[in-house]
Amino acid sequence: MNEFDDAYDDDDIEWVSKSEIxxxxxxxxxxxxxxxxxxxxxxxxxxxxxxxxxxxAESKRIKSNEATxxxxxxxxxxxxxxxxxxxxxxxDRLDPSSDLSQRILKQSEQWRDRLISENDAExxxxxxxxxxxxxxxxxxxxGARKEQPNDTDGPLHAGKNTxxxxxxxxxxxxGQ
Numbered sequence: 646m647n648e649f650d651d652a653y654d655d656d657d658i659e660w661v662s663k664s665e666i667x668x669x670x671x672x673x674x675x676x677x678x679x680x681x682x683x684x685x686x687x688x689x690x691x692x693x694x695x696x697x698x699x700x701x702a703e704s705k706r707i708k709s710n711e712a713t714x715x716x717x718x719x720x721x722x723x724x725x726x727x728x729x730x731x732x733x734x735x736x737d738r739l740d741p742s743s744d745l746s747q748r749i750l751k752q753s754e755q756w757r758d759r760l761i762s763e764n765d766a767e768x769x770x771x772x773x774x775x776x777x778x779x780x781x782x783x784x785x786x787x788g789a790r791k792e793q794p795n796d797t798d799g800p801l802h803a804g805k806n807t808x809x810x811x812x813x814x815x816x817x818x819x820g821q
Contacts, residue, residue, distance in 0.1 A: 749819050
């Protein structure tokens with residue numbers, strides 16, 4: 646027995662089964678397949694390597710099913726060196742059915758309702774999000790307030806400016 650054997654004991658090595666490796670490979674390919682379905686403008690939001698961007702762009706011209714399958718394997722291989730957690734988080738933001746997207750929508754609706762009904766809600770927004778363009782923000786809130794009926798007990802009127810305010814709030818919360 647030499648000193649090399651002592652340095653690497655069997656307890657120190659974490660063995661990964663072949664099935665586990667395959668499952669991870671298929672998971673990365675599935676994430677790559679999701680990236681393939683995105684528009685180019687949405688892909689810019691992801692922090693991907695140049696090589697992966699080129700592979701995703703290349704996949705648009707492939708027509709053969711077998712070539713598509715092989716190219717998807719290649720994309721899965723490239724995905725091994727990417728930050729998968731940030732990619733998955735960004736995919737969740739883009740997927741309207743994801744928990745993250747639903748939470749952002751709910752927060753956006755709550756902020757919109759508060760901003761329209763409460764005068765001090767604007768200051769709360771500025772305290773929480775100091776980088777906000779105040780002039781544009783106040784114009785959106787003012788426009789949404791003008792659309793509302795005079796009775797304050799009824800539901801909010803979802804006019805054009807109210808919808809714009811909601812979309813703007815949603816984009817601000819999603820951009821964090």
